[in-house]
Amino acid sequence: MSERTEEARSIVRRYTYWSAGLGLIPVPAVDLVAIWAAQTKMVADLSRLYGIPFSEDRIRALISGLIGGVVPVWLSGTSVGLWIKALPFVGPVLGVALVPAVAAATAQAVGNIFLNHYETGGTLLDFNPEKMREHFRAEFEAAKREHGVTEQPAEEAA
Secondary structure, X not given: OOHHHHHHHHHHHHHHHHHHXXXXXXXXXXXXXXXXXXXXXXXHHHHHHOOOOOOHHHHHHHHHHHHOXXXXXXXXXXXXXXXXXXXXXXXXXXXXXXXXXXXXHHHHHHHHHHHXXXXXXXXXXXXXXXXXXXXXXXXXXXXXXXXXXXXXXXXXXX
């Protein structure tokens, strides 16, 4: 494995941990904005490492397109969902377990997708979120298991 690949994996790990930590923010929506910003910064850092020209607007659009069809569908099928923090008293306690793990899994999956894309010579201009979505889904599922997310969408639990 090349030195650059090792550095890229280090970037993904760092932002995976940051995303998990940001998931501990006790205010709904504020945590999601912070996690989104961390993931955008992660892809920007990977782009710099690989010498890929980028704009944060393009990165945000690509991340949104990538996770847009996977994470919200998974969350809508869970019995808990990320808005659990909004429940008085119990919400923040229950959210402490789920939100950081899902944030870490999402960041790890996003990071791995971009790392692999850049390793194979890809750029932000030829990144197609729709074509990468199935690969993202597999990365997200693996990362959820790694980070201890056991909550299953209703249709999967049946």
